[in-house]
Every structure is written in C-alpha cells, then in structure tokens.
Amino acid sequence: MAKPKLKIVPLGGLGEIGKNMMSVEYGEDIILIDCGLMFPEEEMLGIDLVIPDISYVLENREKVRGIVITHGHEDHIGALPYILPQINVPIYCTKLTQGLISVKLKEAKLLHQTKINVIPSDGTFKLGKLKVDFYPVCHSLPDSVGLVIQTPIGAVVHSGDFKLDYTPVDGKPTNLSRLAMLGARGVLLLMSDSTHVELPGYTPSxxxxxxxxxxxxxxxxxxxxxxxxxxxxxxxxxxxxxxxxxxxxxxxxxxxxxxxxxxxxxxxxxxxxxxxxxxxxxxxxxxxxxxxxxxxxxxxxxxxxxxxxxxxxxxxxxxxxxxxxxxxxxxxxxxxxxxxxxxxxxxxxxxxxxYDRIAKVHVHGHASQEELKLVLNLVKPKYFVPVHGEYRHLTMHAELARTMGVAPENAFVMEDGDILELNTKSGRITGKVPSGNVYVDGLSVGDVGGVVLRNRRMLSQDGIVVAIVAINKQTGMLVGRPDIVSRGFVDPDESKAMLDASRDLIIKLLDHDGKDIPEGAMYNDVKETLNKFYYEQTKRRPMVIPVMVKV
Amino acid sequence: MAKPKLKIVPLGGLGEIGKNMMSVEYGEDIILIDCGLMFPEEEMLGIDLVIPDISYVLENREKVRGIVITHGHEDHIGALPYILPQINVPIYCTKLTQGLISVKLKEAKLLHQTKINVIPSDGTFKLGKLKVDFYPVCHSLPDSVGLVIQTPIGAVVHSGDFKLDYTPVDGKPTNLSRLAMLGARGVLLLMSDSTHVELPGYTPSxxxxxxxxxxxxxxxxxxxxxxxxxxxxxxxxxxxxxxxxxxxxxxxxxxxxxxxxxxxxxxxxxxxxxxxxxxxxxxxxxxxxxxxxxxxxxxxxxxxxxxxxxxxxxxxxxxxxxxxxxxxxxxxxxxxxxxxxxxxxxxxxxxxxxYDRIAKVHVHGHASQEELKLVLNLVKPKYFVPVHGEYRHLTMHAELARTMGVAPENAFVMEDGDILELNTKSGRITGKVPSGNVYVDGLSVGDVGGVVLRNRRMLSQDGIVVAIVAINKQTGMLVGRPDIVSRGFVDPDESKAMLDASRDLIIKLLDHDGKDIPEGAMYNDVKETLNKFYYEQTKRRPMVIPVMVKV
The missing domain is CATH 3.40.50.10710 (Metallo-hydrolase/oxidoreductase)
Incomplete structure (x- = not known):
C-alpha cells in the first residue's frame, strides 16, 4: 500500500503578519504549530483581537495530538485562551514559553485544565507516530526554537521565527550545525520565516x-x-x-x-x-x-x-x-x-x-536575506514553503529558494487555508479549507461579522440620524411632529435650522391620509427623502434610520 | 523713534507635517507664506481635509499684502480654495505653481476673482514696503523657490521645501551662490525646512x-x-x-x-x-x-x-x-x-x-542633515527658526543650528500660533494667537468640532442602540412594547434574544404609574439600565440613546 501523503495546511500567518498557526498532518496524526493572534487593522473598528478560523482543526479533532509552540510572542501564543476551550489538547514548549503561556492562561482561568509539557530547547518528544525534535534558534526572546518533525517519508523542518545572531545576549545562537547535519541526511520540506526577506544582508546582532x-x-x-x-x-x-x-x-x-x-x-x-x-x-x-x-x-x-x-x-x-x-x-x-x-x-x-530613526537602539528578531540563504544552503530541502509573511514576502522568499537550488515547482507560495499534499516524488496544492479572520470583540468570539463592521465604518464617517415618526395605527396618519436624533453628523446647535427643516420635510411627505401606503414604502420614502436632503445640504451621508412608532 | 519689531507668526506646519502657513509682519505689512492643507489623521473620522485657523489673519486683514507660494504641493496650496473666500488678496508664485493653483481654483470656481502674479524663480517684487526676492530651490517639483524678504532691520530667508540636488532632472539646482552672497551681507533670520533633519548625510539625487x-x-x-x-x-x-x-x-x-x-x-x-x-x-x-x-x-x-x-x-x-x-x-x-x-x-x-524597500525607485524632496548644515553655514543667520516639521524635527534642527554657530538663545523652537518678535538686538516669544486645526467635512468648513468627532469615535468602536419608548402624555405610562434599533453593536439576528431581553428590562423599569417621574429621570434610568446590561452581556459599550415619544 502506498504511504499516506504529508498534508500541510496553514491556518494563519501566510499572506499576513500575525496569528500564526500551521497544521502538519501525516496519516492519523495532526500536529499544530503555534496558535497566535493578530492585532486588528485600522478598518476592523472596535475589534479587540483577531484569531485564526479553526474549523479544519475541529473537523479533524480526533487526529490532533498537540499544539507545539515555537516561542512566547503574542502572534504565536495569543489565540490559546480562545482556542483551548474548543479543543483541549496538550501544549509542548520550552520553559520560558511555558512561563509566558501560563501568565496568559491564568488570566483566562484556563491554567488548571491545560496540560503544558516543558521540553528542553534541544529536546525530543513523540506526538502520535511522529517524532518531534526542538533545536534552539535566536529571536527577540530567549528559549525560542525551530522544530524537526520526523515523518515516514522524510524530515520536515519549521524554522519558527529566527535570526542568526552569532553573539546573542543569552549566549545561545541558532544551532546551525544541527541544520547542516539534517541537510546532509536529507530534508523533505523546509518551512522558513519570511518576515524580513525584503532586507538585504544580515540582521545586526x-x-x-x-x-x-x-x-x-x-x-x-x-x-x-x-x-x-x-x-x-x-x-x-x-x-x-x-x-x-x-x-x-x-x-x-x-x-x-x-x-x-x-x-x-x-x-x-x-x-x-x-x-x-x-x-x-x-x-x-x-x-x-x-x-x-x-x-x-x-x-x-x-x-x-x-x-x-x-x-x-x-x-x-x-x-x-x-x-x-x-x-x-x-x-x-x-x-x-x-x-x-x-x-x-x-x-x-x-x-x-x-529612537530608531536617529540611533541604533533596536534590532529586530528576524533573518535578513543572507541569513535566509544560509539556512536554505545548509538544509537543502526538496520542498520549500515560505511561512510568516505577507504575500510579497512569501513570493520573494520562494524566489530566493529557487535561486538557491530548490526546483521551481517545489517552492510553494501558499496562503492561509491552502492544502499542500506531498510525497517523496511530487507535491501540489490540492484544495482549500475554511480560513480567515475570527474577530474577538468584548466577550464574543466570532459573532462580529461583515455587516456590523460595515455599519461601524459608515457610522465613523458621517454619523447617524434617527427619525422618529409616530403614526396613528387606526388612521395611518402622522401624529405630532417627527423627532430627529443625530450623533456624529453635524453640530446639533449650529445646524438646528437644517435639522428642523428635515422634520418639516417628513411632515410634508406624510401629510395625507396614509391608510393606503404600506409601512415599508413609508419607511423607504422617509429614508430616501432625508438621505437626499442631508447630502444636498452637507455633502455628507449619515446613516439614516426612520423609526415608525404606531400609537 | 525705535524701528518696529519683526513679527513672525506660524499658523501651520510647525509642530506638525502639513498645512504650512507663515505670517511675516513688519510695521504695516503682513506677508503670508504658503497656504496648505493637511490630510486628516486616523482619529479625525470622516474629515476630508484640515486647514489652518486664520483668525489672526482676519483680525489683521487690512495689513495683508499677499500670499506668496513657494511651490505647488497640497501642503502649500491646498487651503487656498477655503481661505481665499475669506480674504481675497493677490497670490505671488512661479509659473508652474500658478498652473497647479489654477487647476484647483477653477474647480472651486474661484479662478476669475483671484489675482495670481507670476514671478520668475529668480524674480523680485514688492509687497507694501517690503521687497521680496525669489531664489530657485530643488524639490520634488520644478519651479520651487525659497524667498528673501528685505526688511528695514535685515533680511529674512525662508527656504520653502528644498534639497540640494546638484544633478536635478530639470537642470536647475538650488542656488547656493545666492545664499552665500546673502550670508556674506548678513542675514537676520533664517527659516529652514526641517522635514528630514532626522536623516544623516545627503539626500540622493x-x-x-x-x-x-x-x-x-x-x-x-x-x-x-x-x-x-x-x-x-x-x-x-x-x-x-x-x-x-x-x-x-x-x-x-x-x-x-x-x-x-x-x-x-x-x-x-x-x-x-x-x-x-x-x-x-x-x-x-x-x-x-x-x-x-x-x-x-x-x-x-x-x-x-x-x-x-x-x-x-x-x-x-x-x-x-x-x-x-x-x-x-x-x-x-x-x-x-x-x-x-x-x-x-x-x-x-x-x-x-x-518598491522603495527593495529598490531605489524613489528619493524624497527634502534636505538631510549635511545639506541643512551647508545652508546654515552659508547663510550664517543671526536668528534661526526651524519650520516644516513635527516637534522633534524642530528641536533637532534648532540643535543643529546651535552646533553651526547660531547663539543658543537665538534658535527658536516655535509651534503654530507662537508670536516671535525680533529686532537687531534680541528676540523672544511674546505670546500666542489662535491656531489649530479647522476641519473641512463635505460642504462645511469648521463646524465639525470635538463633540461630533468624539461621537464618531464612539460609534466606530461599539456602534449605537436607540431605544424608542412610547409614553402616554396624560398618564405618563408606557404604551406598548419599547423598540430597539441597533447598528454596529451586535449581529441583530444572532443576538435577538439579548436585544429582546433589554426591551423587557425597560418594561420592568417603567411598569408603574409614571406620573411622578420627570422625563429626564426616566431618560437617564433607561440609559443607565441599558448601558449596564449591554456591558455585562457583551463587554461592549454602544452609544445608548433613549427616545421618549409622548403620545
């Protein structure tokens, strides 16, 4: 019987910076690498955090052997408090990473129910039938690791976030010898950090x-x-x-x-x-x-x-x-x-x-081009998947790998949700799983969707006008004078005359025996009339909401 | 009788990047230099443009002899369509700048009523009793100039935006000889572009x-x-x-x-x-x-x-x-x-x-440190005012001037609205005029203020809930079931139960003989109850607006 294919499914961090999460699947075993969050972008109004869509993980929950964390930054651990309640599997990480995760899970009252296995930065453990080796890497946080997953069809190397600082503060440089030995023995797939592929040369120490x-x-x-x-x-x-x-x-x-x-x-x-x-x-x-x-x-x-x-x-x-x-x-x-x-x-x-523009008081934690090339040179992978980066970074990193000898068809530019299936002969992208942004807003995870955000966007630009119109439920006639409540549209004092004029407009519009007019049509008439009037008067487009009160 | 003092009042562009405008006043004459706009910052929700506050100009309108424009970028000409209707004075600028201004004024239907005087880039003209000389400077736009204002107490040099490209595309480098000659004769005050003072060395050609x-x-x-x-x-x-x-x-x-x-x-x-x-x-x-x-x-x-x-x-x-x-x-x-x-x-x-991070396909148009030093060295001003920059840029540029021989007390870090008064002996900041951001939003100039923006900000974060409560005007009793309209708060379908519960809460709150309760208190009760309930349920804080309809 043919051996199963290796299945690589990025759930976050490919085509974006942040919310890193990668599924590595072989046979009956899935290993998840990292579980990060992303901070909301400007147009995600009111959103607190963004986490990966884990539908794929939940559908395959019986296969998931654990979550391996490469280091303790938010974009690698931040989604744990939201995802562990949905799938409670053990975590594997180094000691400091465990410290950082614990602070987080304690706050979320999840610490006691979570199993965290502390592994040395050069340690080895088994997840299902797969053997995982850590190797130390330099990053802007101590105790960061890359990992090697030994599968029946070959070794998979995941770099985590890394750079090649030969003189790091904690004295533990990235283990290049380990990578060289792996390369000599043959590596099936390398997944490597693309964050700073745009920068030529070496990242300073x-x-x-x-x-x-x-x-x-x-x-x-x-x-x-x-x-x-x-x-x-x-x-x-x-x-x-x-x-x-x-x-x-x-x-x-x-x-x-x-x-x-x-x-x-x-x-x-x-x-x-x-x-x-x-x-x-x-x-x-x-x-x-x-x-x-x-x-x-x-x-x-x-x-x-x-x-x-x-x-x-x-x-x-x-x-x-x-x-x-x-x-x-x-x-x-x-x-x-x-x-x-x-x-x-x-x-x-x-x-x-x-500060950074005028003094060298910061260096970042990611490898630049020459470091990425060195790793590609040592590991000599058959297949290459650039990880951690926006689309342009991934494209450039794949191009870099090709210039370093990876066969053009074996360097895959993947985005979140893509499924890559590999055997020792060939690999290809075979489909897509659900993926994307899940918004955390206050207590809720995932209920804020497109409509709510679109409304926030509209409200933020020109505000809102609510027109309250009382209608006699027997006669369908207007009762009293409509009320106008506005927020974020105009200064209500300075624009009092204009707002009053819009009340008169509604009266003029509805001042007739209203019986024959369906309520929906009345609603639309008021809305359109006010939209038009306000735009003419101000060249702004507030959200207009008529409220018909039947009395 | 003592000669009048020279009065320098920046109205825009000092302590910020954009909306450049400077008032230079001597005796009975005011010359305005530039009249620019600023694009709104992220938190200025819905705002189209920002222009300077010109209260000071309007108070002194009889002294204003003209607006001199250094070049045709938006941050130097963009406020003209908003400010010319308030103070119609002639404009002085070079030919290309006039072309760019004309496009703008035509759109605003202001072209026919505006007098634009085209001056060669090394030309001279008089404004009241003051003589103004242009000198050509290099910038990211041809036909840019700096200017020299000859006052009875000495020469004032304003650099405009500039760099010292010795091989510009149009073949017209910044006229350094002119600056050297001015310096040899003695310059009272230099105002110089600070935009790129953070960058060491020279800006590339x-x-x-x-x-x-x-x-x-x-x-x-x-x-x-x-x-x-x-x-x-x-x-x-x-x-x-x-x-x-x-x-x-x-x-x-x-x-x-x-x-x-x-x-x-x-x-x-x-x-x-x-x-x-x-x-x-x-x-x-x-x-x-x-x-x-x-x-x-x-x-x-x-x-x-x-x-x-x-x-x-x-x-x-x-x-x-x-x-x-x-x-x-x-x-x-x-x-x-x-x-x-x-x-x-x-x-x-x-x-x-x-693109810029991976290829040298752009250079900016502002002088770096060594260029700024060269200009200071040639002009040798007695007084120095750094212009065009955020506060840190101005501070650094003033510091640079001090290292180049300007007396420490003669380099002034000024911000918009500060008044600097100078004579040949000494200078000091003597007060402040109104200054700040005037917002252009749709048709209106200046009516959008703090409250409107604060409301837009709130609306953008957690949306709005309007509670419509019908009250019998005789009995003060609740009529029917309150209505709840929300936008940008929660998904109304998914959260229907919660929104319904909040309607029940209002009924519970008001289900009594309401006669004795003043309407204001009722309004506040509903508002507070809903605020509390929604926060408990969602950890979000929508803007809650009760509307009491008396029927």
Missing part, C-alpha cells in the same frame, strides 16, 4: 544595541527611561547590565513589563544583581543620575506607562529637563503616528529622546 | 532614481506600470525618457496624473517626443513589450487607478503575468498598510513589483 544602550546610559547626566517590548527579555538584560555598571538603581513601570521581569527572573532567564531593582514608590528618593526606569509603551499605546508619563498623567514620574529616553523598539506598522506623538511630547517637555 | 527606472524598463519583457505622485513632474520626465529610449508608447491612467501631465506639457515643463503618448483606449492594440503606463495610486488610495487595476476593477487594464510595476514613491505615514496591500495584490496576480 543584539550586541550592537547593547553597546549603544551602555553608551547612552553611561553618558546620561539625569534619569534614563528605557521602553521596549515587555517580552524582549534580552533587552532587559542589557539595561540591567548597564544600570549595574553605572551604579544606577532600576525601576519598572507598567504591568506587563513588571510581570515579565519577575517571571523571567524567577525562571532564571535574567541575571539581576542583588539590590539593583527597587520599587517605583522609592523613585523620588533616588537622585536623578542614579535612576534607570524601564516602562511599557514602546508602541505609543495610549494607556501604557510611557505615554501616560509623556502626557503628565502618571503618578510617580513626570518628565523633567535632563531626562534621557531610549525607545528601544521599532513601531509596528500602523503604530507610527502613536509613537511619533509620544516622542514629540517627550521632546516638548525637555527630554532627550533616542 | 533624482538622477539615481532615473538610472534605476531606465534599467528596470530596459530589462522588462512585458508591460511596465509606473505609479508616483501626480505632481512629481521630474519623475514623469524620467519615465518619458526611458519609454522613448526603449521604443515604448506611454499611457496615462487616473485623472490627476493625466491633468498634470497636460498642464506641465503645455507650460513647457515636460519634454515629450511627438507620438509617444497615446490614449488609454488604444492600450489593447499595443503589444505588451511596447507599453509603459503611468497611473495614480502611489499611496494605495482606494479609488486610484493602480488600486482599481490591482483589484481587477479597471476597465482598460488587468494585471497579467509578465507585468512589471514600479512604485516610485514612499508611503506617507499612515498609508503604509494601504500601500502594502496594493503591492501584495499585484504580486498575487503575477506582477513583478519594485
């Missing part, structure tokens, strides 16, 4: 950033505030080292920064000299030149500590002349103007601000 | 872009589509040259691109070989390898030609395999995701796309 942070803190004469991603533990270590070196005390502001600092210290991922870290309540008692303060807010989030500090809305800290602020992060696309505003407002209050 | 566009068009085997800013006339010239060189025909798609091409050709700013440009109707009849198509859409604008082409929604052109697309522009902050999506969708349909 974390060490460069450490040197710059050290230099800036060393030269500062007043307080130093540093903001970065709360999960960027290696950056914390660099700040800890510099603070200690220059005899400063270290303070934390912002819940997530404080919590992750504690968790990473407890688990041994941060080396913190005794007495270095102080409670923020003590900040006032330490002279400015002895202070380093780490805060949340690297993306200009309105409720974060740094933004509240910049807006003079934070109890413990106000900016004073002589303060130095290091923004050790790049704005995530969409956040540029929030970050700019924060920088401007810090400058306005007299701080000196170092 | 347009020539670099021309070479790359030539190379890409030369190597293409199918059609080539080029998009750029419609007003980037030098880029058009580069595309024209390459199309002619490789024996291709040139087509235009998109209204503004087509119009500006015609206008610039008529005025002699474009050199177009006979027979090169064809009507888009003929596109189908020309073989792909003979086609270059210039389109609007460099910012991913949803209704632009390129985006419609990418969405298969443009009659004359669909993307086919083998097409090459050059996006010769950078995304303006805020437009990044629109541009990304357009690129992805072009890739998806098989086009090869060159």
């Amino acid at each position: 974390e060490t460069v950033v450490g040197e710059n942070i050290d230099r800036i803190i060393g030269a500062a004469t007043g307080r130093v505030l540093v903001t970065t991603f709360a999960s960027l533990i290696s950056r914390q270590q660099q700040v800890i080292d510099a603070a200690a070196k220059y005899g400063r005390k270290l303070f934390f502001a912002g819940r997530s920064m404080t919590e992750i600092h504690k968790m990473a210290t407890d688990l041994g991922y941060l080396k913190v000299p005794e007495g270095l870290v102080c409670n923020i309540e003590q900040l006032q008692r330490v002279p400015p030149e002895k202070v380093v303060l780490m805060t949340t807010g690297s993306q200009g989030e309105p409720t974060s500590a740094l933004v509240r500090i910049a807006n003079r809305d934070f109890r413990h800290v106000h900016i004073m002349k002589g303060d130095t602020v290091i923004i050790s992060a790049s704005p995530i696309p969409g956040n540029e103007s929030l970050v700019s505003r924060t920088i401007d407002s810090l400058f306005r209050q007299g701080a000196k601000v170092f | 347009e020539t670099v872009v021309g070479e790359n566009i030539d190379r890409i068009i030369g190597a293409a085997t199918g059609r080539v589509l080029v998009t750029t800013f419609a007003s980037l006339i030098s880029r058009q010239q580069q595309v024209i040259d390459a199309a002619a060189k490789y024996g291709r025909k040139l087509f235009f798609a998109g209204r503004s691109m087509t119009e500006i091409h015609k206008m610039a050709t008529d005025l002699g700013y474009l050199k177009v070989p006979e027979g090169l440009v064809c009507n888009i109707e003929q596109l189908q009849r020309v073989p792909p390898e003979k086609v270059v198509l210039m389109t609007t859409g460099s910012q991913g604008e949803p209704t632009s030609a390129l985006v419609r082409i990418a969405n298969r929604d443009f009659r004359h052109v669909h993307i086919m395999k083998g097409d090459t697309v050059i996006i010769s522009a950078s995304p303006i902050p805020g437009n990044e995701s629109l541009v990304s999506r357009t690129i992805d969708s072009l890739f998806r349909q098989g086009a090869k796309v060159f």
Whole structure:
C-alpha cells in the first residue's frame, strides 16, 4: 500500500503578519504549530483581537495530538485562551514559553485544565507516530526554537521565527550545525520565516544595541527611561547590565513589563544583581543620575506607562529637563503616528529622546536575506514553503529558494487555508479549507461579522440620524411632529435650522391620509427623502434610520 | 523713534507635517507664506481635509499684502480654495505653481476673482514696503523657490521645501551662490525646512532614481506600470525618457496624473517626443513589450487607478503575468498598510513589483542633515527658526543650528500660533494667537468640532442602540412594547434574544404609574439600565440613546 501523503495546511500567518498557526498532518496524526493572534487593522473598528478560523482543526479533532509552540510572542501564543476551550489538547514548549503561556492562561482561568509539557530547547518528544525534535534558534526572546518533525517519508523542518545572531545576549545562537547535519541526511520540506526577506544582508546582532544602550546610559547626566517590548527579555538584560555598571538603581513601570521581569527572573532567564531593582514608590528618593526606569509603551499605546508619563498623567514620574529616553523598539506598522506623538511630547517637555530613526537602539528578531540563504544552503530541502509573511514576502522568499537550488515547482507560495499534499516524488496544492479572520470583540468570539463592521465604518464617517415618526395605527396618519436624533453628523446647535427643516420635510411627505401606503414604502420614502436632503445640504451621508412608532 | 519689531507668526506646519502657513509682519505689512492643507489623521473620522485657523489673519486683514507660494504641493496650496473666500488678496508664485493653483481654483470656481502674479524663480517684487526676492530651490517639483524678504532691520530667508540636488532632472539646482552672497551681507533670520533633519548625510539625487527606472524598463519583457505622485513632474520626465529610449508608447491612467501631465506639457515643463503618448483606449492594440503606463495610486488610495487595476476593477487594464510595476514613491505615514496591500495584490496576480524597500525607485524632496548644515553655514543667520516639521524635527534642527554657530538663545523652537518678535538686538516669544486645526467635512468648513468627532469615535468602536419608548402624555405610562434599533453593536439576528431581553428590562423599569417621574429621570434610568446590561452581556459599550415619544 502506498504511504499516506504529508498534508500541510496553514491556518494563519501566510499572506499576513500575525496569528500564526500551521497544521502538519501525516496519516492519523495532526500536529499544530503555534496558535497566535493578530492585532486588528485600522478598518476592523472596535475589534479587540483577531484569531485564526479553526474549523479544519475541529473537523479533524480526533487526529490532533498537540499544539507545539515555537516561542512566547503574542502572534504565536495569543489565540490559546480562545482556542483551548474548543479543543483541549496538550501544549509542548520550552520553559520560558511555558512561563509566558501560563501568565496568559491564568488570566483566562484556563491554567488548571491545560496540560503544558516543558521540553528542553534541544529536546525530543513523540506526538502520535511522529517524532518531534526542538533545536534552539535566536529571536527577540530567549528559549525560542525551530522544530524537526520526523515523518515516514522524510524530515520536515519549521524554522519558527529566527535570526542568526552569532553573539546573542543569552549566549545561545541558532544551532546551525544541527541544520547542516539534517541537510546532509536529507530534508523533505523546509518551512522558513519570511518576515524580513525584503532586507538585504544580515540582521545586526543584539550586541550592537547593547553597546549603544551602555553608551547612552553611561553618558546620561539625569534619569534614563528605557521602553521596549515587555517580552524582549534580552533587552532587559542589557539595561540591567548597564544600570549595574553605572551604579544606577532600576525601576519598572507598567504591568506587563513588571510581570515579565519577575517571571523571567524567577525562571532564571535574567541575571539581576542583588539590590539593583527597587520599587517605583522609592523613585523620588533616588537622585536623578542614579535612576534607570524601564516602562511599557514602546508602541505609543495610549494607556501604557510611557505615554501616560509623556502626557503628565502618571503618578510617580513626570518628565523633567535632563531626562534621557531610549525607545528601544521599532513601531509596528500602523503604530507610527502613536509613537511619533509620544516622542514629540517627550521632546516638548525637555527630554532627550533616542529612537530608531536617529540611533541604533533596536534590532529586530528576524533573518535578513543572507541569513535566509544560509539556512536554505545548509538544509537543502526538496520542498520549500515560505511561512510568516505577507504575500510579497512569501513570493520573494520562494524566489530566493529557487535561486538557491530548490526546483521551481517545489517552492510553494501558499496562503492561509491552502492544502499542500506531498510525497517523496511530487507535491501540489490540492484544495482549500475554511480560513480567515475570527474577530474577538468584548466577550464574543466570532459573532462580529461583515455587516456590523460595515455599519461601524459608515457610522465613523458621517454619523447617524434617527427619525422618529409616530403614526396613528387606526388612521395611518402622522401624529405630532417627527423627532430627529443625530450623533456624529453635524453640530446639533449650529445646524438646528437644517435639522428642523428635515422634520418639516417628513411632515410634508406624510401629510395625507396614509391608510393606503404600506409601512415599508413609508419607511423607504422617509429614508430616501432625508438621505437626499442631508447630502444636498452637507455633502455628507449619515446613516439614516426612520423609526415608525404606531400609537 | 525705535524701528518696529519683526513679527513672525506660524499658523501651520510647525509642530506638525502639513498645512504650512507663515505670517511675516513688519510695521504695516503682513506677508503670508504658503497656504496648505493637511490630510486628516486616523482619529479625525470622516474629515476630508484640515486647514489652518486664520483668525489672526482676519483680525489683521487690512495689513495683508499677499500670499506668496513657494511651490505647488497640497501642503502649500491646498487651503487656498477655503481661505481665499475669506480674504481675497493677490497670490505671488512661479509659473508652474500658478498652473497647479489654477487647476484647483477653477474647480472651486474661484479662478476669475483671484489675482495670481507670476514671478520668475529668480524674480523680485514688492509687497507694501517690503521687497521680496525669489531664489530657485530643488524639490520634488520644478519651479520651487525659497524667498528673501528685505526688511528695514535685515533680511529674512525662508527656504520653502528644498534639497540640494546638484544633478536635478530639470537642470536647475538650488542656488547656493545666492545664499552665500546673502550670508556674506548678513542675514537676520533664517527659516529652514526641517522635514528630514532626522536623516544623516545627503539626500540622493533624482538622477539615481532615473538610472534605476531606465534599467528596470530596459530589462522588462512585458508591460511596465509606473505609479508616483501626480505632481512629481521630474519623475514623469524620467519615465518619458526611458519609454522613448526603449521604443515604448506611454499611457496615462487616473485623472490627476493625466491633468498634470497636460498642464506641465503645455507650460513647457515636460519634454515629450511627438507620438509617444497615446490614449488609454488604444492600450489593447499595443503589444505588451511596447507599453509603459503611468497611473495614480502611489499611496494605495482606494479609488486610484493602480488600486482599481490591482483589484481587477479597471476597465482598460488587468494585471497579467509578465507585468512589471514600479512604485516610485514612499508611503506617507499612515498609508503604509494601504500601500502594502496594493503591492501584495499585484504580486498575487503575477506582477513583478519594485518598491522603495527593495529598490531605489524613489528619493524624497527634502534636505538631510549635511545639506541643512551647508545652508546654515552659508547663510550664517543671526536668528534661526526651524519650520516644516513635527516637534522633534524642530528641536533637532534648532540643535543643529546651535552646533553651526547660531547663539543658543537665538534658535527658536516655535509651534503654530507662537508670536516671535525680533529686532537687531534680541528676540523672544511674546505670546500666542489662535491656531489649530479647522476641519473641512463635505460642504462645511469648521463646524465639525470635538463633540461630533468624539461621537464618531464612539460609534466606530461599539456602534449605537436607540431605544424608542412610547409614553402616554396624560398618564405618563408606557404604551406598548419599547423598540430597539441597533447598528454596529451586535449581529441583530444572532443576538435577538439579548436585544429582546433589554426591551423587557425597560418594561420592568417603567411598569408603574409614571406620573411622578420627570422625563429626564426616566431618560437617564433607561440609559443607565441599558448601558449596564449591554456591558455585562457583551463587554461592549454602544452609544445608548433613549427616545421618549409622548403620545
């Protein structure tokens, strides 16, 4: 009997940045890799989070052996609280990743019912009939891994998110020898991170950033505030080292920064000299030149500590002349103007601000072109699937693989929902499973759909007008004067005359024996008349809703 | 009698990018420099445009001698149609700028009543008692100028937007000798463009872009589509040259691109070989390898030609395999995701796309640090005011000026509305005039204020619920069952039960002899009850509006 085919089904992260989730299926076993969220885009009004559509997983639930998590970033773990209640399978991950997942599941009251298996970053475990090996990779978070799935028809390598930093802060570079050995033995399929395939050359080492942070803190004469991603533990270590070196005390502001600092210290991922870290309540008692303060807010989030500090809305800290602020992060696309505003407002209050456009105070965590080529060169896969990227990234990465010797027909540009089936001879995309965005809005998961969002969009542009028309249920005649309630359309005081005129229009329209007019027609007449009138008067198109009250 | 002081009042463009407008006042004369608009930021929901507050100008209207325009970009001319009806003064500008302004004023039916004086790019004219000299500068638009205002207490130099391209496409570099001579004679005040002060080194020449566009068009085997800013006339010239060189025909798609091409050709700013440009109707009849198509859409604008082409929604052109697309522009902050999506969708349909992150197909039009230093070095002003930039840019540019020898107290970081008063001895900021954003929304200028925008913001997040409650005007008792109309809150079908429950809640609340309850209290009770109930049920906060209908 022919061996089953290997089935690869991306459920998130291919054709987009975020909500990474990949299904790898062989015979009776499915392994899910990552379970991430995506932050809503601008036009997803009011949406809190976006998670993958897991219909395919639920249909095949009896095959699912577990969820393997490559590292603890939101776009890899963030959907767990929403998806575990639907399919409770064990999780496999490294120790720090487990720490980050636990914080999240505790909040969602799911921790006790979830089985999390901690695996060393070079460990091995079995899921169904498939053997999985972790190998350590460098990323902007310690304890990140790639994985090798040994299937009966060959090895599948998934890179996770990675770069090839030879001098990382935690001293654990990506295990290239492992990849080379795998390549020598033959790899069936490589799936590799495409996030930064647009960038030529090599991604600079974390060490460069450490040197710059050290230099800036060393030269500062007043307080130093540093903001970065709360999960960027290696950056914390660099700040800890510099603070200690220059005899400063270290303070934390912002819940997530404080919590992750504690968790990473407890688990041994941060080396913190005794007495270095102080409670923020003590900040006032330490002279400015002895202070380093780490805060949340690297993306200009309105409720974060740094933004509240910049807006003079934070109890413990106000900016004073002589303060130095290091923004050790790049704005995530969409956040540029929030970050700019924060920088401007810090400058306005007299701080000196170092940020990515003017100082090398951040490097990102993804491989650039030369690193991606090196991995392709070592792994020498028969098949290649670029993962983690928008469509252009995937296209370029596939092209890169072809120039590195992957047969043109064996590099597959896939998007969420595509099914790729492979055997040792050939592979092809054979169909599509349901996939897409599931919106989390408040308590609900998935009930906000196209209509609700389209309405929010319309409301956001020109507001709403509700026309309340009382109709005598016997005679069908208008009772009294119609009411107009508007929000977000015009200033009701300044435009009182115009709004009044629209009430008169309704009276004129309905001032007759209404008996013969069906209610639906009346509704449409009022709506159309008002739409037309308001557009003529204002060139705006508010949402117009007539409400007929029968009395 | 002491000479009057020179009064500098920025009304737009200082502390922000866009809506540039500066008032320069000496004695009985005010000269306005530029009159630009700003595109709305994300949170200015439904707003079409933003223009400066000109209360100060209107209060001093009898002093205003004219509006001098440095060049024809929207952020320098775009507010004219809104401001000229309020203060009809003559305009002074170069020929191409006049062409661009005329297109705009014609649309607004203001052309016949406006006096536009065309001045050569090295010309001189008088405004009241003040003499104004233009000097040519390089920018991303030909015929751009800086200006020198000769006042009785010294010369004021305003750079306009500029860079120091020594090899510009139109062969007219920034006139550095003129600046050197001015500097030798002594300059009282320099106001200089700060937009790109964050960038070290020199801005590359347009020539670099021309070479790359030539190379890409030369190597293409199918059609080539080029998009750029419609007003980037030098880029058009580069595309024209390459199309002619490789024996291709040139087509235009998109209204503004087509119009500006015609206008610039008529005025002699474009050199177009006979027979090169064809009507888009003929596109189908020309073989792909003979086609270059210039389109609007460099910012991913949803209704632009390129985006419609990418969405298969443009009659004359669909993307086919083998097409090459050059996006010769950078995304303006805020437009990044629109541009990304357009690129992805072009890739998806098989086009090869060159854009700023992967190819040098665009340079911007503003001076980098070394150029700004050179200008400071030549002009040697006593006073310095950085213009055109957000607060951080202005701060850095002032700092740069100090390192170049401007006395620390003579470099002023000003924001819109600040009044700077100078004489030959000293200067200081003496007060503030009204300034800020005036919103244009549909037909109205200025009536959309904080409340309307705040309402749009709320509506955009969680939608609206209108509760219609009929009350007997004699008894104060509830009549019938309250109605609930919601938009953008929940899916009304899926959440029918919840919405019905909220109607019951109102009945329960009002089911009593209502006579003693004032209507306001009833309104508030309904509102609070519903707010609480909906939040408990959904963790969303729709805008709740009770409407009491008395029958």
